[in-house]
Amino acid sequence: MKRNILTIMKWSFEIALVMLISFIYYLNMIVVTPTVVYIPSGSIDKIITQLSRQNYNVTKLDALILRFLGSPQKGWIYIGSEKVTRADFLYRLTTAKAATEDVTLIPGETTYIFLNQLSESLKLDRELLQKYYDRYSKYKEGEFVPNTYKLPIGISEENLIKTLLAASDRQMRELSFKIFGKYDKDRWFRYVTVASIIQKEAASIEEMPLVSSVIYNRIKKGMKLQMDGSLNYGEYSHIKITHKRIMTDKSSYNTYLYRGIPDAPVCNVSIEAIKAAIFPAKTSYLYFVKAKNNRHVFSCNYSTHIKNINNATK
Template identity: 60%
Template sequence: MKNPKIRVKKMKEKKLMIAEWILDIVLIIIVSFIYYLNKPIETPKVLYIPKGSINQIISQMQQNQFDVCKLDSFILRLIGSPQSGWIDMGNNKNTKADFLYRLATAKAALQNVTLIPGETTYVFLEQLSNELNLDFDILQEEFLKQSPIQEGILVPNTYKIPMGITEKELINLLLKISVKRMKELSHKIFGTYNETKWFGYLTIASIIQKESANNEEMPIVSSVIYNRLKKGMRLQMDGSLNYGKYSHAKVTAKRIREDKSFYNTYIYKGVPKIPICNVGLEAIQAAIFPAKTNYLYFMKSKKGTHDFTCNYSTHIQNIHNATK
């Protein structure tokens, strides 16, 4: 029979070995965890976090090719649930620890930028460039690359723009919001969304937006457009030449003669192939639901509103009254 003292000694040695083994494992885990938390991760400087559970957020970030995993879900539960909305990551490169901490605590500073009905995308991009300190050329390049149409797709609105957003991210944000709103309006009116048909209405709505003195006139201006088109008449509307960088330029007789673009409704029949500007809901509704009139002409009076008429002779008299 073995000596009890030897047996106790061996048991103590075994326990010590197990303790040392456990300690080694713990140390490995701690070192690995520290290494993981110091691992670099690249993200946009400003990141959008959708609403949802931590697992849903991590899953969506994985779909967007971010280097995150289930361990991050566990760590976030210890730190705190990520806030939905725009997050200021501080830098494009962070350690995993800083990244997770910012997910749970940071918010991006937002700046309001307003797109008014009737404004062209060119001028709005200039506004964005000036107010957000972004590169106009890159904004324009990204818009033409991402947008399904060169003009008229943006919905007039006051947008909350996160400071630090890149040109590419900003255009993507504006288009997502606008296209979603366009589809909602189309489904509300027609029960479906046909992009080609919708863009056709946007083009007519853009002329209405540029020509109308107020919202009340819009269905009447719309009726004039449709009546002239039905008769095969040129629209001959100054507002069609207030496109792009000419959004606020006075349309002169010289400009009408020299502008050979497809926007010039004095030269070409029909409506331009794309909208002239970005339009409000009232102009879209007027394009879809024009007033029932026989009007073919209108002229801005000294009151600032328009005089509408069916007869050219009366139209000439209205021009005389407005200019005398």
């Protein structure tokens, strides 16, 4: 009887030892991970399930371990290494903070320039940023809402574009529902296109509804918009518009050549510019010119407009 008890104790010890060794081996297995990981909100089980769907080699045992370590941080977190032990990976899920960098998209800036900025600030591949923007955006321009974004250092080009597009779409969707009670993206982006010209032309937020009124008044009369700002698209964002450019640019952005608004937005626009496009001021203005104080002088007829031009150049 005593011998049986000793045998059982020996087996139990050996089993426990094997389990301990296996557990230590399990914790020391290598986990391959991006340096930045997105942790969804929810329970630990939900987090493990989501990570598994993202092709992380995590199991229900990891969920159990996390219950002892603590709940993982939510959002983008900085892991720091692409290859870590499972124990270190689970520990970092509960302790790592998001290492972020502020990147500001200025109202009126084009996506071409903004992607250059992102590439330089976050040390990302410019061609990949363009590739994923083209893949996930419906429109060539105007998909981003100007704002200051806290972006995780180490985020991939694909995740960055998806994150920015999702954040911008959410802001536009919320504003559309507030104004119209629904969100029709194609209809909305016609307003964004008008807003992009307003953004390029207006000297201030206060001027935006006035510039908007000129756009709609000229369209109503069948007049070409003839606005330089429409030609500050893409890589030409900061290029002064010349007579030669006006005569040679055959794109739909050339409002000297074509009537109506361009086929797509000129740039990324502020919420204020969108509101001005939806709610133009009620005026009879057809012209405006920048005065010496850098504000615009508006007029209803061409003769007054010429006088205003002459006054501005004196």
